[in-house]
Structures are given as C-alpha cells and as structure tokens.
Amino acid sequence: MLEIKGLTATVDGKEILKGIDLVVPQGEVHAIMGPNGSGKSTLSYVLSGREGYEVTGGSATYDGQDLLALAPEERAAAGLFLAFQYPVELPGVGNANFMRTALNAVRRARGEPELDAVQFLKRARAELRRLSMADDMLKRNVNVGFSGGEKKRNEVLQMAILRPKLAILDETDSGLDIDALKIVAEGVNALRGPDFTAVVITHYQRLLDHIVPDRVHVLADGRIIRSGGPELAHALEAGGYASMIAEAA
Amino acid sequence: MNAVAQPSALQVRAQDFLARYEGLKDRLPGDAAVRTAAAAAFARTGLPGPREEAWRYTSLRPLAEIGFREPLGPLADCAALLAGLPAIEGPRLVFVDGRFRADLSAVPSHVTVRTGTPAFGTLARLDEKLVTLNTMLAEDGATIDVAEGIDAGTLLLISLGSGSHSHPVAFHPRHALHLSPGASMTLIEIAMGAGTYLHNPVTSITVDAAATLTHLRIQNESPDAFHLSTVYADVGARGTYDSFALTLGGRLARMEVHAHLHGEKAAAHLNAAQLLGGNQHADFTTVVAHDAPATASRQTVKNVLTGHARGVFQGKIEVARVAQKTDGYQMNQALLLSPDAEIDSKPQLEIYADDVKCSHGATVGDLDPDQLFYLRSRGVAQAEARSILVRAFLSEALDPIVHEEARAAMETAITAWWERQSV
Numbered sequence: 001m002l003e004i005k006g007l008t009a010t011v012d013g014k015e016i017l018k019g020i021d022l023v024v025p026q027g028e029v030h031a032i033m034g035p036n037g038s039g040k041s042t043l044s045y046v047l048s049g050r051e052g053y054e055v056t057g058g059s060a061t062y063d064g065q066d067l068l069a070l071a072p073e074e075r076a077a078a079g080l081f082l083a084f085q086y087p088v089e090l091p092g093v094g095n096a097n098f099m100r101t102a103l104n105a106v107r108r109a110r111g112e113p114e115l116d117a118v119q120f121l122k123r124a125r126a127e128l129r130r131l132s133m134a135d136d137m138l139k140r141n142v143n144v145g146f147s148g149g150e151k152k153r154n155e156v157l158q159m160a161i162l163r164p165k166l167a168i169l170d171e172t173d174s175g176l177d178i179d180a181l182k183i184v185a186e187g188v189n190a191l192r193g194p195d196f197t198a199v200v201i202t203h204y205q206r207l208l209d210h211i212v213p214d215r216v217h218v219l220a221d222g223r224i225i226r227s228g229g230p231e232l233a234h235a236l237e238a239g240g241y242a243s244m245i246a247e248a249a
Numbered sequence: 250m251n252a253v254a255q256p257s258a259l260q261v262r263a264q265d266f267l268a269r270y271e272g273l274k275d276r277l278p279g280d281a282a283v284r285t286a287a288a289a290a291f292a293r294t295g296l297p298g299p300r301e302e303a304w305r306y307t308s309l310r311p312l313a314e315i316g317f318r319e320p321l322g323p324l325a326d327c328a329a330l331l332a333g334l335p336a337i338e339g340p341r342l343v344f345v346d347g348r349f350r351a352d353l354s355a356v357p358s359h360v361t362v363r364t365g366t367p368a369f370g371t372l373a374r375l376d377e378k379l380v381t382l383n384t385m386l387a388e389d390g391a392t393i394d395v396a397e398g399i400d401a402g403t404l405l406l407i408s409l410g411s412g413s414h415s416h417p418v419a420f421h422p423r424h425a426l427h428l429s430p431g432a433s434m435t436l437i438e439i440a441m442g443a444g445t446y447l448h449n450p451v452t453s454i455t456v457d458a459a460a461t462l463t464h465l466r467i468q469n470e471s472p473d474a475f476h477l478s479t480v481y482a483d484v485g486a487r488g489t490y491d492s493f494a495l496t497l498g499g500r501l502a503r504m505e506v507h508a509h510l511h512g513e514k515a516a517a518h519l520n521a522a523q524l525l526g527g528n529q530h531a532d533f534t535t536v537v538a539h540d541a542p543a544t545a546s547r548q549t550v551k552n553v554l555t556g557h558a559r560g561v562f563q564g565k566i567e568v569a570r571v572a573q574k575t576d577g578y579q580m581n582q583a584l585l586l587s588p589d590a591e592i593d594s595k596p597q598l599e600i601y602a603d604d605v606k607c608s609h610g611a612t613v614g615d616l617d618p619d620q621l622f623y624l625r626s627r628g629v630a631q632a633e634a635r636s637i638l639v640r641a642f643l644s645e646a647l648d649p650i651v652h653e654e655a656r657a658a659m660e661t662a663i664t665a666w667w668e669r670q671s672v
Contacts, residue, residue: 048626076628092641092648101637102627109628158627192304231307 001026002166002197006058008222009046012117016042018222019058024215026063027194031208032201033233034219035241040201041085044170045116048082050074062166076102077109078163079093083155083172090142095154098142099124106162127160131187148175154186165193167198173207185210220245250411258313263295266419269319270385277388278366290375297612306561306593307532311501312419312475317419317447319386320346326412330441334407335467335658341405347420348389348447353539358399360434363396368392368425370453379477379505383421383451390423395460401434403652406448410442410474419447426452429458430485435463437655441498445473453481456488458512463491465655469662470498472527486512486541493650494628495659496523497666503532503561510537510572512545522551522646524663525558525590526670532561539572539602548574551646552583553592553639555670565597573602579609584642586615586635586670636667653663 340357367387
C-alpha cells in the first residue's frame with residue numbers, strides 16, 4: 001500500500017506540491033490526472049528520489065517503509081519503478097546489459113540469485129514478444145535513436161522485466177499512436193494482480209480506456225482536488241480541467 | 250643586479266644527460282656520427298621548457314628534480330612484472346630497462362627482427378628535443394620489417410621498468426617498424442614497471458602503399474615513472490596507420506605522435522584514452538600532416554580525470570596546398586570527476602588547401618545527473634552507475650578495437666584503475 005500524507009515539495013525554492021494526500025491500496029491501479037504544471041511529474045520524481053526536489057513536509061510510505069528516507073536505488077530494491085515521461089538515452093550502454101545489471105542489482109538487494117546472460121535473455125525475449133518489440137531492441141544502446149514510441153515501450157519492457165510491486169507511470173501515453181498505446185496498456189495490464197500496485201499519471205483520458213483504473217484523482221496546483229471512480233476521467237474529458245478547478249475553489 | 254643566473258633545474262638535468270653521454274659514448278652501439286650530431290644539438294637546446302608553445306601545458310620540472318643514471322648491472326629479475334602482463338597470445342619482443350631480453354622474448358616468424366642496436370634509420374629529427382636526447386643515449390631497440398603483401402598477425406612489444414636498481418634509471422629505446430606495400434600487422438605495445446624511471450622511447454613507423462598497421466598501446470607504467478614517447482608514422486598511398494593508446498600509468502607522461510600522410514588516400518587514426526587520478530599528469534600531443542590529396546585523419550581522445558589529475562590534448566592538423574579533398578576530424582572529450590582535476594585542450598588547424606573537410610571539437614563535463622538518476626531509479630547503486638557511465642564514455646574509443654585480447658586487456662586495466670579511484 002502506498003500512503004502519502006500532507007506531502008509538500010519545492011523545486012528551486014518554489015513550492016510545487018502543496019499537501020498531497022493519497023492512499024493506493026495494495027493491488028489497485030490509480031490514475032492521477034491534471035493539467036500541465038499541476039505537479040504530476042514532480043510527484044513522480046519526489047516518490048522516486050530524484051535530486052533537486054526538496055521535500056519540505058509530509059510523508060510517503062510504501063508498506064510502512066519510509067520511501068523518502070531511501071536512496072533511489074534502495075527504492076527500486078523495495079519494489080518501486082518509475083516509467084519516465086522522458087526516458088534517458090545512455091549512449092555506449094547496451095540495452096540488454098543495462099536491464100540485466102538493473103535486474104541483478106534488484107535481485108541482489110532482495111536476496112535472490114542473479115541471472116546469467118542466457119537466463120536473462122530468455123526472460124527478456126519472452127517479454128519482448130509480449131510487447132511486440134523486435135529482438136534487436138536489446139542490442140541497441142539504451143534509448144539511443146529510439147522513436148518516442150520505442151522509448152515508451154522500452155520503459156514498459158524494463159517494468160515487465162523488473163516486475164516492480166509499485167509502479168509509477170509518468171505520462172507513458174504521451175507521444176504514442178493508438179497501436180503503441182494499446183501495446184503499452186497491455187504491458188501494464190499483464191502485470192495487474194494482487195501484488196502489483198500502480199499510479200498512472202496522465203493528461204488525457206484515452207489511456208484510461210485501456211488501463212481502467214480503480215480510482216481517479218485530479219491534481220491541480222499541487223493538491224488533489226477530486227477523487228472518484230473511472231467515471232471521473234470521463235467527466236473531465238467532457239468538462240475540462242478549468243470547470244473542475246473552479247468548482248473546487 | 251649583475252649576479253650570475255643560476256642554471257635552472259632543466260638545464261642541470263640536461264647537463265647531467267650530456268655528462269652521461271660523455272662517459273658512455275665509446276660503448277654505445279650504432280652509428281656514432283648520428284649520436285655525435287644529436288649530442289651537439291642537445292648541448293645547444295637542452296630539454297623542452299615551459300616557454301615553448303608545444304610544452305606550455307606540460308612541465309618537465311618534476312623530471313628535472315630527479316637524477317637518472319643508465320641501468321647498469323646484471324639482468325634484472327622481473328618475474329612479478331611479467332606475471333602482471335595481460336594474457337595476450339603471440340610472439341613478443343621484451344625489453345627490460347630499455348634492453349632487449351632474448352630470454353623473455355618469442356621472435357615472430359613472419360617478420361624480420363633485428364635487436365641489439367638502436368634503430369636510428371634515416372630519422373634525424375634534431376628539432377625534437379626528446380628525440381635528440383633519445384638519439385644521444387639510445388642503447389637498444391627493435392628494427393622490424395614486414396615483407397610485401399605479408400599479413401604478419403600480432404606482435405607484442407613490451408617494455409618493463411624493473412625498478413631493481415639502487416637509483417632512478419633512464420632508458421631510451423629506439424625502434425623502427427617498416428611495413429612493405431600491401432603488408433599488415435597489429436603491434437601491441439605494453440609499458441609497465443616498478444619504481445622511479447624515465448622511459449623515453451622513439452619509434453619510427455613506415456607504412457608503405459596499401460599497407461595497414463594497427464598500433465595498440467597500453468601505457469601502464471609505475472606510478473612514479475616518467476613516460477615520454479614519440480612516434481613518427483609515415484603513411485604511403487592507400488596505407489593506414491590505425492592507432493589507439495590507453496594511458497593509465499606514470500606520474501608524468503607524454504605521448505607525441507607525428508603522422509605524415511604523404512601518399513594519396515593515406516589515413517591515420519590517432520585515438521586515445523587517458524585515465525588519470527591522484528597527481529598524475531598526462532599529455533597526448535599529435536601532429537598530422539596531410540601532404541597528399543584525399544588523405545584522412547581521425548582523432549577521438551577521451552579523458553577521465555579524478556583527484557588532482559591533469560590531462561592535456563594538443564592536436565595539430567596541417568593541410569598542405571596539394572592535399573585537396575583532405576578529411577580531418579578531431580574530438581577531445583573530458584570527464585572531470587573531481588573539482589580539482591583539469592583538462593587542457595588545444596586544437597590547431599593549419600589549412601593551405603581550399604577543398605577540405607576539417608572539424609574539431611571538445612567537451613568537458615561531469616557525469617550527466619539525468620543518466621545517473623535513470624540508472625539508480627532502476628536499482629543500480631550509485632558507485633556502479635558511475636562506473637557504467639564512465640565505461641560508456643570510453644566505449645566510443647574502445648569498441649572499434651578489433652583485437653579481442655587487446656581490448657579485453659584494456660578493459661581489465663580500466664577496471665583495475667577504476668577500483669583504485671575513490672570516486
């Protein structure tokens with residue numbers, strides 16, 4: 001269970017998160033929707049531990065563990081995964097090596113045996129097929145020369161391989177055509193189950209047609225102003241953020 | 250006001266080298282006239298000093314503070330150093346303290362090798378002070394010839410500084426390598442050692458028409474050693490001099506490479522990586538002379554600097570009027586992993602032809618925080634993430650190395666270097 005209480009955070013001295021309260025029970029998928037600048041990406045970075053985001057108050061725990069006290073790699077070992085809005089290119093780092101290094105680092109931290117190259121490739125190829133990705137994706141350098149859609153699929157591939165317990169997907173739908181969107185959504189849906197909790201951050205409702213959330217939260221100006229069922233996303237799509245924000249004010 | 254100027258440390262050291270020459274000259278092998286001319290030139294010019302443009306960033310003062318002698322005495326035992334050599338198969342020429350050691354060598358079958366005398370050849374070059382010093386004091390060297398059309402495979406040229414003397418020693422091996430038309434060879438040069446010494450090798454390389462020399466170098470000298478090497482590579486029509494030099498060792502090091510592309514479509518690749526920590530100083534200086542049409546040169550130089558280390562890259566490209574359609578590329582990149590590390594980069598382009606493509610560039614920076622965070626967010630611990638990104642930075646220079654064992658040896662040396670750094 002992810003539990004966020006009164007979370008405030010600043011970037012370059014400017015307050016972006018102004019008191020977030022959010023509970024995502026184990027096994028549920030929640031969506032966070034909000035206009036640009038509402039603090040969606042800041043929330044994802046604060047939860048994953050990126051430098052430059054200063055937490056000024058409140059707490060964020062996962063299964064009772066204080067996430068904010070952990071280094072980014074320790075959060076990953078605890079089961080957290082962030083699918084980046086803008087996946088980072090790593091020239092000179094092969095995708096397969098990158099993912100095996102990551103997987104083995106996480107497995108080591110969890111006291112599980114490491115996978116050798118053969119075991120890893122077997123697992124990676126199976127996931128590739130599920131995501132309709134070409135095998136040569138593993139041979140390329142991480143995200144280098146990837147199209148926008150390929151980068152997002154590569155994020156979902158990493159998620160499928162690392163099998164996190166808690167995933168945060170930061171605008172994973174942006175820049176995707178409808179076919180890629182379906183593939184990405186299927187990748188996420190395949191992981192759904194009692195041991196998989198996810199926060200899906202999105203600007204648009206269309207992703208939520210494919211990843212149907214248990215709950216939808218609307219983030220505006222650093223606070224969650226509305227929460228509801230999947231129907232809330234449709235209300236937003238029809239009415240827009242402006243009227244909902246005005247209503248909440 | 251009219252006090253007699255004290256000689257500088259560099260002048261004292263130069264006098265010292267001259268005195269050693271005076272004592273040794275009757276016993277040194279090879280062409281005495283060449284030596285005499287070199288000694289006369291060295292007496293005039295001395296060691297390179299900080300006022301010379303080519304030596305602005307690299308001071309030989311630390312070297313001048315040490316009194317070197319020639320390595321006399323019985324054959325040094327260097328079992329420990331030999332055990333530390335990378336596992337690369339193939340014939341080898343081993344020099345210990347600048348002297349050929351037949352007992353440690355395995356002479357190749359496809360090439361002609363002569364040792365026991367410095368390979369002066371036709372190279373006089375009294376304009377280069379360290380080459381002049383080498384010519385004056387060289388005792389030994391390898392003369393290697395590859396006949397027309399022969400693929401000579403791999404040859405290792407190994408230099409060990411034994412560190413077994415009671416005083417710092419200086420040695421000045423003089424090598425010459427000639428590839429006849431259409432010949433090819435991979436020369437893997439490894440320099441290692443223990444203790445304080447000066448290794449000042451000069452190698453003249455002649456690559457004839459359509460011949461290819463791959464020259465891979467691992468400079469992993471003792472942390473107290475001085476490595477000052479000069480390579481002259483003359484490349485004929487459609488010939489290629491393809492070199493990569495990895496610098497990890499030495500207290501003060503300079504590799505100078507002069508490539509002369511004198512035949513149409515001749516090519517030179519002068520790639521290098523310098524990994525330096527502590528108070529190390531290393532300098533990679535190149536001069537590429539494009540002297541024929543459609544010649545090409547490529548230089549990718551990578552620096553990884555920690556501690557108080559200082560790296561220098563000086564790259565000069567000269568394009569003669571005749572050298573139309575020249576293609577010259579030069580890139581110097583530095584990762585500064587400490588606020589006290591320093592890189593000096595000096596590109597120099599002198600272009601007298603009008604139809605050429607020449608470019609150069611330089612980048613300096615720390616590891617990219619976004620890349621570090623990306624790796625860490627995937628569970629990779631900070632230290633490992635840094636190591637991965639340093640490797641990635643070097644991969645552009647290392648990946649093109651075709652010789653598997655040599656590349657593996659370099660990777661191993663880099664890993665060992667990285668583990669010695671506390672970054």
